[in-house]
Amino acid sequence: MRDWLRRLRVMTTKELLQLSRDPVLLIILAWFFTADIYIAGSGISMEVKRASMTVVDLDQSEASRELISRFRAPRFQVKELLFAEKEAAARLDRGERMLLLEIPPHFERDLEAGRSTEVQLQADTTHTVLGILATGYAARIVGGYATDRALEKLGIDDLQLAAMPRVEARRRVWYNPNQKDPWFMSISELMTVITMLSFMLPAAAAVREKERGTIEQLAVSPLSPFQILFPKVIAMTLAILAGTAVALFGILLPVFEIPVKGSLPLFFSVTALYALAVSGLGLVIATLSRNLGQVSMLVIVVLMPMLLLSGAWTPPEAMPWLLRELMVISPLYWFIELGYGILLKGAGVALLWKKAAALGLLGAGLFGLGAKLFRRQFR
Amino acid sequence: MALLEVRNFGKRYRKRRAVAGVSFSLERGELFGLIGPDGAGKSSLMKAVAGVLAYEEGLVTAFGVPLDSEGNAERVKGRMGFMPQGLGLNLYPDLSVEENVDFFARLREVPVEVLRERKGRLLAMTRLEPFRDRAMKKLSGGMKQKLGLVCTLIHQPELVILDEPTTGVDPLSRRDFWAILAELLEEQGCSALVSTAYLDEASRFHRLAFLHQGQLLDEGTPEALLARAPGTVVQFRASSPATAAARLKRRFAGVESYGDRVRLFLADTAPQEARRQVAQALGGLEVSELETLEPELEDAFIRLLPAAQERPSPILPGAPGPAARAARTLIEARELVRDFGSFRAVDGVSFQVREGEIFGLLGANGAGKTTVIKMLTGLLPPTAGEGRVAGADMGASSLAIRQRIGYMSQAFSLYRDMTVRENIRLYGGIYGLHGRELAARMAWVLEMAGLEGAEGERAGRLPMGMRQRLALGCALVHRPPVLFLDEPTSGVDPLGRRRFWELLTWLSRGESVTILITTHYMSEAEHCDRVALMHAGRLVADDTPDRLRQALEKEAGRLLELRVDRPMAALRVLRPHFTGVSLHGSRLHLFAKRPKEAPSLIRSLLGRAGIALQGVRQRSPGMEDVFLYRMGALEER
Amino acid sequence: MNRARILAVAGKEWREILRDRLFFTMAFGVPLLIMLVLGYGLSLDVENIPFAVVDHDRSELSRDYIHRFSDSRYFHLLGYAENEGGLSRLLAASRIRLALVIPDRFQERLLADRPVEVQALVDGMFPYRAQTLKGYLDAIGAEWNRELLVAFLGRTRGVTPERAAELAAPVRLQTRYLFNQALKSDWSMASGLMMLVLMVSPPFLTALGVVREKESGSIYNIYASTVSRGEFILGKLIPYVGVSCFNILVLWWIATAVFHAPFKGDPFFYYLASVVYVICTAGIGLLVSILVRTQVAAVLLTMVITFIPAMLYSGLLVPVESMSAEARFQARLFPPYWYLQIAWGAFLKGLGWRSLWLPVALLAGYAALLWTLGLALFHKRPTR
Structure with a gap:
């Protein structure tokens, strides 16, 4: 047993030495754990900002101007105010404007008369997200305006309002109260990076041994496949944990000011578990390919769906049910749940142990497969 | 004017100097060899000559055009053929033999009619004809190498540049390769610059240059190079070769032992004197079959190496002769x-x-x-x-x-x-x-x-x-x-x-x-x-090895080395009459069952064809000869 | 330019694409796969949001209120919890994304014409989802309140329900969704994915195709021959551009037939514009192949310079208009942004030359620039 451990240690030292001597890999590691995460965290936002709109005011009254004034920055940007319909729709067709608001003639007169009136909004929904969000905001603005006018017309003041049946929904947004995109995007990117690297690094290390012929030397030695492969995983996991620490304490916490709710040791343990699981998958791929070129191609083919279907970029609930079920086999799905759970939600072991166990099982299975395929590759 | 002129050539990769101060020239019709181990700078030199690598120092002139810019290099590429290093690596694995040849021909704009005739001839000569439709990746190493040669020669270049064409190829394919190359060179009247890491191939060239760590050690004809390293090789058998070798090493460099045989090269020493010195150094140790031989090109090469380039090997503790044979x-x-x-x-x-x-x-x-x-x-x-x-x-x-x-x-x-x-x-x-x-x-x-x-x-x-x-x-x-x-x-x-x-x-x-x-x-x-x-x-x-050699001599006869004035023609004349006739630069090797009568038979055969026989001597066959003979016999079967 | 030599290079390349199994898959299989997987999986719709409720009232009205949520396609009721603690655990475990707390005396207060406060806890982890979710919440809540108001007005002012409705909402917003009436993100995504696939696949093929020759050493056949640089690049890239031109058709078919995206534009215009785009992206691959020497480096570099701009700066996922001023400028520097205008314009808006000549011209400009750069940087007599 002591011998067994010693061999594991010798091999792990070797992997770390090699990693420390590879400037290209070190640059890649540094880039991904710092600049890449910073770029993703600071540059991306799925919010509606400055949605460009054309307003056609056919009424030109105080009431219409009041309504128009409610469409304002940061969500909306009224690019032009027209008093005739001519040319307005063409701007939408050409993709120059996103929204077209049209206020009908006699808008004010109808309101004064207590007749209901209708304003028209045309929205470019080629980008569905923008379309949904923008029309949603517009509806809220018009709705608010309508309520104000209605109450005013009915002569109901604030005091009387308290004597009316209504349901006030007090929305409280948890975990990210101001819905800061950098919080989500930077954590998401960190996890993507962890995935990518724990997938590629051990696979690359294994295939490089194959390319250089050193793998045969190890295979004829008294090392078992486990002793050959596992140190790679340990070494790369250590490197990834170090990188994660750099990203966390160098970018996420100080720059994006993410409040860590849960326990950091728990987060690092889960990260280690995850890196081990994904490395297993990488090793399976490494045993199946002959050179680094093949590895990188296979990695991309496997990684791309894995990333996109993990919920890191899009809400998982919206996927077709089959894919939603398939997500269960994507380790990243579990990691995202666990990672966010710990970092933002403060979830503890009690809540997460099942997911962690699932991740561990998945990793053990993959690693076992990799070790099993190892001997076959010399044939 | 020389076909190719290299003057003070030097090449650096970033800070590392790969080649420096190399000069030589190549005349029309010559087979010129660049010989040296890995890392000697052969490839850099050959690429520069082929116009596919820029260099910093000196000047390469080919066909009278200085290759000092991309534009100038382009001007001579039509007249050259280049085969880079690596067995079949410049070929396309998924294309068939014929498609590979066709691609090179179309790239070089060989007219269709000319191509058909030339392709047929080259494929027949390289015995690739039956494999026309086989994918290149399914060829054996030797076949790949021959296909590479065909592809390089398909546009009948005036100068072919072959970078380590024989590395990683078995001796049989290597012999074929040299025969085909010699034949093609004569037939097409072109010249060749060939590099190799095998010193035993050095004798195949008309002229050659030794390259070592980016330096040119020497160049000239094989004879001239040998003449510049005069001396004697002494070889003998000993019942305890390790002791013999240990004693000799105290006085001489370049002592080698093969099984129970010991071989050493004494520079600048005549055979008589060499025998005397060896006997003295052995100090009465009993040896048998002591003979003196002419030095080989390898001895010349080693002698040319800068002194103290390798630290002398420590004298390893002596040990009893061949291990106890009864062992388990x-x-x-x-x-x-x-x-x-x-x-x-x-x-x-x-x-x-x-x-x-x-x-x-x-x-x-x-x-x-x-x-x-x-x-x-x-x-x-x-x-x-x-x-x-x-x-x-x-x-x-x-x-x-x-x-x-x-x-x-x-x-x-x-x-x-x-x-x-x-x-x-x-x-x-x-x-x-x-x-x-x-x-x-x-x-x-x-x-x-x-x-x-x-x-x-x-x-x-x-x-x-x-x-x-x-x-x-x-x-x-x-x-x-x-x-x-x-x-x-x-x-x-x-x-x-x-x-x-x-x-x-x-x-x-x-x-x-x-x-x-x-x-x-x-x-x-x-x-x-x-x-x-x-x-x-x-x-x-x-x-x-000894018994394999004896068996060969018994079956095939003694190995003779001939010096003739027109080796290619002599090769054709002698081939029907003897086994194992092969070309080594300007010399021929063949096996003769009756070594005593053979020289007169050879002389008369060659005489009839108007070829002068300048010398005959017996050689002890090497393992390469054994291998070639055995394999040749099996291949024919 | 010598046609025979260009054809020789192109013909050889074409045969290799067809015969190398890995390459063949890369050329024809992978684009198809990405299109299908992402088309099905990459959906930005916020639907089926799991939510849970603590109903302290357990009255008819409170159940009615909850049904408003569970009946919509946006929400999916996972179940009821005993108390707020249970809800927060569910939220923390990511089992639900929204929690509602209905206070006791909910029905009693409403019937007594008094306002009630309901708590809605939203999981803010994914800001985009939270924003959308809040929109849904507001819409459902507003509708509920409007109905309460109508009933209230009917009761207190004695007006007819119709009149009450008119009074309660004097201004209504009529929204028309242009170009994607059903608000199906599939439609936008399918056409947008053509941008992504055609951004990634041609450079991959081109870069690997050239670097593969560099790695094996067969590039020396080209260096050592009389083929000019232009002839080689043209001959080498024609098959890859050809494969991608074929892929345009396949992808177009998937977008329209599998994902049912409507195609309203001029097919001829769209095909031509796509070919220009493919030529442009193949040029990126050419540049990559000149800069690197190994296939691994080619894969990594191509990935970084194509995938990231296509994902982040094209406008496919992240709306460009919402970005900061400099990011908006950066987005316009990448070809995907312009091609997405073309793809969405041609698919969903039915636009053609007249509106989209600028993006096409810009792509053509990019293509010319990239290819010229490639030609200038490619040397048959490199220094190493």
């Missing part, structure tokens, strides 16, 4: 069979290697040598039969048995980004060494490999020879009684190779290590106690 069997193959799909790579191979023996496995690429080693080391389970090492079945080998074998592969399985010390420590650790024991073995490896002082160097930055010895040391760090070496000497310079063999001999004699080695260098087979020839997965011969 340590490696045994019993009817080994290995199939890959429907292809039988190894077919019923059996042999035994006794303790302390050096056993050489020779064979062409794809003959099954590496597969045999893989089965014996437990990397590959045999389809049938059994391989036993140190008494245990390797097919189902336990980890404990693997502790008892050492293995060194072609690639010198070192971690290049780790230092010498780190490599040794790693392999020691893998085999469970630690603490004081590891330190002792580390010291042993460093001393044995002559690496003291280089402990902190990265393995990748060591010269080939040192790297090779480090790999050997790593394979031996755990004192394995059995050592497997898979083509361990490719690309190493001759001095490094000699030193490596000295180590192997010492290990087998002194430490009783049992060694199984495969090699491409036929001259190395002479060092082995026993040699087995493999062909198409079968073992076709298994005996000591």
